[in-house]
Amino acid sequence: MKKKTQLIETVVHGLFLCLGLITVACVLLITVYLIVSGLLAIKEIGLKEFILGTKWASTAAEPSFGILPFILTSIYGTAGAMLIGLPVGFFTAVYLAKAAPAAVKKVIINLVSLLAGIPSVVYGLVGMLVLVPGIRTFFGVPDGAGLLAAIIVLSVMILPSVINVSVTALEAVPKEYEDASLALGATPTETYFRVSVPAAKSGIAAAVALGVGRGIGEAMAVMMVAGNAADMPSLFASVRFLTTAVAAEMAYSGGLQRQALFSIALVLFFFIMLSNAALNFFLKGSKRG
Amino acid sequence: MNLEKRRVWGRRQAVAALLRGAMLLATACTCSLAVFIVFYVLAKGLPDITWGLVSTAPSHIKRTIGILPDILNTVYIIVAAVTAVLPIGAGAAVYLTEYAGNKKTVEVIEYVAETLAGIPSVIYGLVGMLVFSGTFGTSLLAGALTLAVMNLPTVMRTTQESLKTVPQSYREGAFGLGAGKWRVIRTVVLPGCSDGIITGCILAVGRMLGESAALLFTAGFAHVLNGFFDGLAGSGATLTVALYVYAKERGDFETAFAIAAILMGLTLSVNILSSAVGTFFKARREA
Missing domain, CATH: 1.20.5 (Single alpha-helices involved in coiled-coils or other helix-helix interfaces)
Incomplete structure (x- = not known):
């Protein structure tokens, strides 16, 4: 009897361990797959030509695989989105965490989580029909689909992540700090920005890292508004991001072209790992601080 | 002065x-x-949104467009993905909070889950295409498994959070009465953390509803009416993928907006549901 119970315990323990290890297996699988299939094309094309080449013509008679345009587009696009989205998100977060009355805060938090839940294709659709024609008439360019449209869509899409993480960080600031500052004669607004914000800076940095990760990784919304021409980026020109470069050609690719798409995914993965590492670093810092 | x-x-x-x-x-x-x-x-x-649109399949003969297959595909893929992710995610969380004695193992698995949460959906789509579509063909099943992997961290994290709220004294009481570890988990711990599991599921369903990039190359584009099992075996577009195809490739913005409105309604309901469930369980816990 006792032996049987012990056996069951061991089996169940092993089962739960396996379930836990599946997560690890998934990440290993994804990493190994990407590295193995990504390196094939890089080896064939040459790392320098691949990363620094400015011409992408995967289906030409003499194909050329340079992904510098995609890398730069992803960096510019994400940086631009942060430039617009970060101040808006930051100030909204400070207001929500510190200044807003409870009822207002509840409503706005709900609106923000609604923004977070809207599917990226819906953002893309609204961008296609509102933003793209808007940019065309406002700036008088022949086609509104391009880097600027993508930057604006991305800046809206990263808002919820930036706001949520910053609000959590700001709310975790000990009340004593703020009370001390108020008692010394600082106004409430001065207290928020000169005491609470510096105290929550790790968490806010984590929000930035998360926003960057979201921005670099977004594919569908960007694909619908960026135009997808494989040229070097400029603000009003049609551009292709790392994510959309993978998605745009995957359906009909083969041979070296397909392997090159895996290499692009590997480069994208590398960027994501960088932003993840930054995120973890800052989160650890905010737990300690 | x-x-x-x-x-x-x-x-x-x-x-x-x-x-x-x-x-x-x-x-x-x-x-x-x-x-x-x-x-x-x-x-x-x-x-x-008309009754004809939501209740029929697209027909080339009658030249009508219907999104019933896309609606059903979305339901099938979510059901299959939740079925797959729930035991794995909840099980991993149980291992981490109840069994793992080694702190290093916990750290590694938690770190890995965080990494998994940060990987963009295009990469999931790519690897899902190689691994799952390579095994099962381009099908809803391959898409569902990709979604399951994507949502593993969500389910795991919420379950873990609620496992931590089950009072240690409950476990000790059950152990003191002579129950084995598995029995304690089954009868005391799991019922106590059902709220976390349900919240995790709702969050995961919300994310699955909105996902598209990971499904383009794993689940495909077909608009065919099927039952559950035939549906899983065959290729099919979910609502989000159908929206993309109608808007970007066919320029049919009326259908695209109808789908977008449906998706918006679903997103709203998922949000309302998750906050309602949260309030309900909080009230029950405090009572």
Whole structure:
């Protein structure tokens, strides 16, 4: 009897361990797959030509695989989105965490989580029909689909992540700090920005890292508004991001072209790992601080 | 001196007013964006939702467009993905909080889950295409498994959080009565953390509803009416993928907005449901 119970315990323990290890297996699988299939094309094309080449013509008679345009587009696009989205998100977060009355805060938090839940294709659709024609008439360019449209869509899409993480960080600031500052004669607004914000800076940095990760990784919304021409980026020109470069050609690719798409995914993965590492670093810092 | 003091105070007032203005402006921006997107999509989409659209399959002969297959595909893929992710995610969380004695193992698995949460959906789509579509063909099943992997961290994290709220004394009481570890988990711990598992599921369903990039190359584009099991074996577009195809490839914005309005309604309901469930369980716990 006792032996049987012990056996069951061991089996169940092993089962739960396996379930836990599946997560690890998934990440290993994804990493190994990407590295193995990504390196094939890089080896064939040459790392320098691949990363620094400015011409992408995967289906030409003499194909050329340079992904510098995609890398730069992803960096510019994400940086631009942060430039617009970060101040808006930051100030909204400070207001929500510190200044807003409870009822207002509840409503706005709900609106923000609604923004977070809207599917990226819906953002893309609204961008296609509102933003793209808007940019065309406002700036008088022949086609509104391009880097600027993508930057604006991305800046809206990263808002919820930036706001949520910053609000959590700001709310975790000990009340004593703020009370001390108020008692010394600082106004409430001065207290928020000169005491609470510096105290929550790790968490806010984590929000930035998360926003960057979201921005670099977004594919569908960007694909619908960026135009997808494989040229070097400029603000009003049609551009292709790392994510959309993978998605745009995957359906009909083969041979070296397909392997090159895996290499692009590997480069994208590398960027994501960088932003993840930054995120973890800052989160650890905010737990300690 | 008095004049100097007043000048400093005036400057402080001005800076504070500026910052307060920035906060209000930014908040107004965020809110009006959310309200605008919701109303714009609903206003453009709702008039195009007809009974014919949601109850038929697209027909080339009658030249009509229907999205019933896409709706069913979405339901199938979510059911299959949740079925797959629930035991794995909840099981992993149980291992981490109840069994793992080794702190290093816990750290590794938690770190890995965080990494998994940060990987963009295009990469999931790519690897899902190689691994799952390579095994099962381009099918809803391959898409569902990809979604399951993507949502593993969500389910795991929420289950873990709620496992931590089950009081240690409950476990000790059960052990003291002579129950084995498995029995304690089955009869005391799991029922106590059902709220976390349910919340995790709702969150995961919300993310699955909105996912598209990971499904393009794993689940495919077909608009065929099928039963559950035939549906899983065959290729099929979910609502999000169908929206992309109608908007970007066919330029049919009426159908696209109708789908967008449906998706918006579903997103709203998932949000309302998750906050309602949260309040319900919180009230029950405090009672």
